[in-house]
Amino acid sequence: MEPLDKKSEMDGSKREHVGDHLLILHNDEINTFDHVIHSLREICMHEKEQAEQCAMITHLRGQCEIKKGILSQLEELQKQLRSKSLNVTID
Numbered sequence: 001m002e003p004l005d006k007k008s009e010m011d012g013s014k015r016e017h018v019g020d021h022l023l024i025l026h027n028d029e030i031n032t033f034d035h036v037i038h039s040l041r042e043i044c045m046h047e048k049e050q051a052e053q054c055a056m057i058t059h060l061r062g063q064c065e066i067k068k069g070i071l072s073q074l075e076e077l078q079k080q081l082r083s084k085s086l087n088v089t090i091d
Contacts, residue, residue: 003043006069014067019072020070021068021069021070021074021090021091022041022067022068022090022091023044023063023064023065023066023068023069023074023077023078023088023089023090024063024066024080024088024089024090025058025063025064025066025081025086025087025091026039026058026062026063026087026088027058027059027061027063027087027088027090028087029087030085031072031085031086033052033055033056033059035084036051036055036058036086037051037052037055037068038043038051039081039084039086040055040066042056043077043080043084044066044067044077044081046065054066066088071090074090075090078090
């Protein structure tokens with residue numbers, strides 16, 4: 001028997017468990033590190049070091065998982081981050 005999270009991934013069923021969704025920040029050539037760090041601290045409540053690390057990972061790898069949670073909460077964060085001109089998606 002497959003674990004529930006693996007089974008839902010395999011059969012394409014809707015994710016319903018807390019923490020099953022990821023908010024992902026994507027790199028762009030527009031926003032400064034300071035703007036990204038400030039936005040992550042203000043909206044996602046990241047500590048300074050965490051926001052700096054997310055900004056650096058995004059710059060180096062092209063994207064970074066910045067928050068894990070339920071879809072409705074991540075959609076609100078996504079909306080707020082997009083209002084700051086950040087490129088974020090939910091997976």
